[in-house]
Structure formats: structure tokens, C-alpha cells
Amino acid sequence: MKEDNFLLGQIEDKITQCENKYIVTHTGFLDSHQQSLARVYCRKSHIPVFDEEPAHENFPPTRSIFYGGYEDAERVVLISLPDYAALEDYDPLTVIRAVKADGSRELTHRDYLGSLVGLGIKRELLGDILVREDGADIIALADIAEFILMNYYKAGRTNLSLSQHPISELIVPQQKRTTITDTVASLRLDSVVASAFGLSRGKAAEAIGRGIVFVNHVEVTKPDFQVSEGDKLTLRGKGKACLLEVGGRSRKDRQYITIEKY
Numbered sequence: 001m002k003e004d005n006f007l008l009g010q011i012e013d014k015i016t017q018c019e020n021k022y023i024v025t026h027t028g029f030l031d032s033h034q035q036s037l038a039r040v041y042c043r044k045s046h047i048p049v050f051d052e053e054p055a056h057e058n059f060p061p062t063r064s065i066f067y068g069g070y071e072d073a074e075r076v077v078l079i080s081l082p083d084y085a086a087l088e089d090y091d092p093l094t095v096i097r098a099v100k101a102d103g104s105r106e107l108t109h110r111d112y113l114g115s116l117v118g119l120g121i122k123r124e125l126l127g128d129i130l131v132r133e134d135g136a137d138i139i140a141l142a143d144i145a146e147f148i149l150m151n152y153y154k155a156g157r158t159n160l161s162l163s164q165h166p167i168s169e170l171i172v173p174q175q176k177r178t179t180i181t182d183t184v185a186s187l188r189l190d191s192v193v194a195s196a197f198g199l200s201r202g203k204a205a206e207a208i209g210r211g212i213v214f215v216n217h218v219e220v221t222k223p224d225f226q227v228s229e230g231d232k233l234t235l236r237g238k239g240k241a242c243l244l245e246v247g248g249r250s251r252k253d254r255q256y257i258t259i260e261k262y
């Protein structure tokens with residue numbers, strides 16, 4: 001609770017700086033729980049928040065954007081901009097491209113993250129790590145880029161070569177997407193999560209109660225929460241899904257749904 005309150009104080013401070021001093025500000029990277037707290041805070045405080053840059057003619061005096069460098073990023077910063085500033089001109093993120101030595105073993109997300117944290121880099125300075133066969137694209141705050149380039153040359157015992165790139169050159173691996181057609185008793189969150197992620201309804205309800213299920217990036221802890229068509233669901237550790245379509249009802253009075261899982 002203390003950590004949550006401290007985070008919300010930081011977020012309030014960053015947004016207030018943008019409003020009062022008319023400057024660009026941003027937080028460190030937020031995980032799914034922290035992002036949920038930030039979204040709820042902004043909603044209650046009536047702060048304009050976007051998931052992507054709005055058209056320039058729609059800029060409010062100040063705006064805040066949840067931004068991780070690409071669509072569906074898991075870790076994001078909350079960047080606040082006055083109306084004179086465009087995100088593309090004040091982008092706080094950069095890409096560190098790590099390429100592993102030829103013939104070396106396959107590296108995992110854990111290998112990259114563990115070796116970076118081992119350098120003393122705080123997790124809040126690092127965004128998503130997108131792993132490929134030949135290496136990984138590491139999203140980071142631009143402020144830490146020089147330190148990484150100068151000090152990061154191995155993940156475990158595997159040698160790496162590094163280069164820095166703008167976020168526009170980020171390589172995003174293609175996600176495998178699966179379409180699921182099913183029927184559920186109702187559009188309760190536990191029913192839809194069970195269908196999307198192949199769980200029993202009891203296991204889905206348990207996950208919801210543990211606070212690891214998010215609807216449109218906001219943590220939901222009530223199994224009977226009603227899901228709507230178009231809602232995005234996240235089950236931490238299992239992936240993401242979108243309720244694409246809610247159809248009619250079956251002869252047994254169950255609800256037809258179509259889900260895209262990725």
C-alpha cells in the first residue's frame with residue numbers, strides 16, 4: 001500500500017509539473033498493476049488520458065499518454081505533454097538492439113533482464129524486451145542508453161553486440177493469434193476468462209481474486225464483473241485476449257462469443 005501511494009504521488013507530481021510549468025514530463029516504466037493504479041487515478045481526477053497520440057487538432061491544453069513504444073506494450077510510461085509538444089518530437093524512449101554471437105545458445109527474456117538488472121539498472125528504467133533468435137530489442141528510457149551501451153556486453157556467458165536505434169525502428173516479433181468461438185453462461189468476467197485462457201471457471205475466479213486479471217488495462221478483482229464486446233483482457237503470465245464479438249444465444253440459453261487470443 002505504501003508503494004502504491006508513493007507511485008500515485010509521483011504520477012500526480014509529474015502531471016502537475018506539466019500543467020503548471022508547461023513542460024513535458026514522464027514517469028518511469030509502469031507494470032500492469034501500476035498502470036491500473038494510474039488509470040484509475042487519472043479517471044477519478046478527470047485527467048485527459050490516451051492510449052495513442054490524438055490528432056493535433058484535438059490536443060487539450062495538456063494530455064497524458066500511456067506509451068510503451070508499440071501497440072500492446074506490457075510496460076509503459078505515462079508521458080504528459082502540453083499542447084505545443086508532439087510525442088514524436090519529445091519521445092523519451094529508445095531501442096537498444098542486442099545481437100548475440102553466432103553459434104551461441106538461445107537466450108530468453110530472463111537472460112536479458114537478469115543481466116541488465118545485474119548491472120544495477122532499476123526495472124523502472126526498462127520497458128519490454130522483445131526477443132528474437134538472433135538477439136533482442138530492449139526498450140529503455142533514453143537517459144539510460146549511454147550507460148547500457150558502455151557496460152552491457154554479456155547476457156550470462158553469451159557475448160552481445162549493441163547498437164542504439166530510434167523507437168520507430170523497433171522490431172516487433174509477429175504474435176501468434178488464435179480465434180476462439182465458444183458459449184458461456186453469461187458475460188461474467190470469470191466465464192469469459194475461463195473460455196479465453198482454457199481454465200476452469202474456479203481457476204479463473206481465483207486468478208481474478210489474486211489481482212492478476214485486467215480489463216482494458218485496469219485491474220478487476222470481482223468475478224461477476226460484466227465484460228462487453230471489444231474489451232481487452234489480460235491474464236498475467238498467460239497472455240492477452242479480446243472479446244471480438246458477442247452473438248446470440250444457444251438453445252440452452254448460453255451466450256455465443258468470439259475471442260481473439262494472443
